[in-house]
Amino acid sequence: MKTLTVALGDRSYPIFIGQDLIHQSELFGAHLQGTQVLIVTNTTVAPLYLDQLHQTLLTAKPNLEVQVVVLPDGEQYKNLTVLNEIFDVAIENRFDRHCTFIALGGGVVGDMTGFAAASYQRGVNFIQVPTTLLSQVDSSVGGKTGVNHAKGKNMIGAFHQPEAVIIDSETLNTLPDRELSAGLAEVIKYGLIVDKPFFEWLEQNLPGLLERNPVLLAEAIERSCQNKATIVAQDEKEAGLRALFNLGHTFGHAIEAGMGYGCWLHGEGVSAGTMQAVDLSRRLGDLSDDDQQRIAAIFTAAHLPILPPAELSVAQFLALMAGDKKVQAGKIRLVLLKAIGQAYVTGDYPAEMLEATLQEYR
Numbered sequence: 001m002k003t004l005t006v007a008l009g010d011r012s013y014p015i016f017i018g019q020d021l022i023h024q025s026e027l028f029g030a031h032l033q034g035t036q037v038l039i040v041t042n043t044t045v046a047p048l049y050l051d052q053l054h055q056t057l058l059t060a061k062p063n064l065e066v067q068v069v070v071l072p073d074g075e076q077y078k079n080l081t082v083l084n085e086i087f088d089v090a091i092e093n094r095f096d097r098h099c100t101f102i103a104l105g106g107g108v109v110g111d112m113t114g115f116a117a118a119s120y121q122r123g124v125n126f127i128q129v130p131t132t133l134l135s136q137v138d139s140s141v142g143g144k145t146g147v148n149h150a151k152g153k154n155m156i157g158a159f160h161q162p163e164a165v166i167i168d169s170e171t172l173n174t175l176p177d178r179e180l181s182a183g184l185a186e187v188i189k190y191g192l193i194v195d196k197p198f199f200e201w202l203e204q205n206l207p208g209l210l211e212r213n214p215v216l217l218a219e220a221i222e223r224s225c226q227n228k229a230t231i232v233a234q235d236e237k238e239a240g241l242r243a244l245f246n247l248g249h250t251f252g253h254a255i256e257a258g259m260g261y262g263c264w265l266h267g268e269g270v271s272a273g274t275m276q277a278v279d280l281s282r283r284l285g286d287l288s289d290d291d292q293q294r295i296a297a298i299f300t301a302a303h304l305p306i307l308p309p310a311e312l313s314v315a316q317f318l319a320l321m322a323g324d325k326k327v328q329a330g331k332i333r334l335v336l337l338k339a340i341g342q343a344y345v346t347g348d349y350p351a352e353m354l355e356a357t358l359q360e361y362r
Helices: 025-029 046-060 082-090 107-122 133-139 169-174 177-193 196-210 214-234 240-247 251-258 267-281 289-301 314-322 351-360
Strands: 001-004 013-018 035-044 064-070 100-105 127-132 146-150 152-159 165-170 333-341 342-346
Touching: 001 035, 001 127, 001 314, 013 100, 013 214, 025 046, 025 082, 035 046, 035 082, 035 107, 046 100, 064 082, 082 107, 100 196, 100 267, 107 146, 107 152, 127 133, 133 177, 133 214, 146 240, 152 251, 165 169, 165 177, 165 214, 169 214, 169 251, 177 214, 177 240, 177 267, 177 333, 177 342, 196 214, 196 289, 214 240, 240 251, 240 333, 240 342, 251 267, 251 289, 251 314, 251 333, 267 289, 267 333, 267 351
Parallel strands: 013 165, 035 064, 035 100, 100 127, 127 165
Antiparallel strands: 001 013, 146 152, 333 342
């Protein structure tokens, strides 16, 4: 087992990465608060891992009261209406402010459980147990929680750090191939924004990752989490540096919202959106044609889209991007690349260049 730390002073917490961690009762017991636990999972993950986790918790603390909420699976259910199902169970069972919420699932479950934990009685303890590659390397770390609104992704939420992140890499054995590829989009992102050696390592080891080589997957998860933990420790609430994690996301969120949540996976939107950011970076003179082709090649090799859906017009893209939460003073702020491994945030680019990118990448 590898252990990383997100260094946030008295709110610091560990990230545990290893195999078979879902059975480690001592690991969970050390991070439970109170005697009431609410496990939040979904209809896909519950049949696979809920009983295992339930038994582990009772082994850790036999006197626990454990309640379960099983949410419908899919990005389209990441909303305030479904969120209330978590509150309903907590309130009906009189959970107090010393309880612990546990998120067992992918990014949607993690985001919703975290937001519920941030809101219930103004904040209770929670633990992330991410079961998808995307959630293991991205959404479970850093304390961003929330739900979608019909007019924008993740527009309603809060920063609420977990007590611990427990990553059992064996859960990836049951992950569908499409979901694995979606997670690789976020892994590749780290190489593009801050870690060129990692990007080069991914170019060499992508076939093994797609084959689910456990040693390579553990390395990719650890390096991704370390990159994220380092930046979150410096900029917890995205005042500056942390915004680099949004490479491709403003474009990608427009795709997700425009096509209807759940049609495109988040990682698929990030992949196509990153290629749009790369194209704009090339037009600004920072990336070469070879860089653009190299980045397109790794996304293609990961079985990810490099073009957004043809159904979205330039006007639709611009309207959706204008509603993104990263817009400031009416300017669409984007994460662009000076080079592979070197990203920056800007709202200062010619509007006609953005439109040209949107026109070409359709």
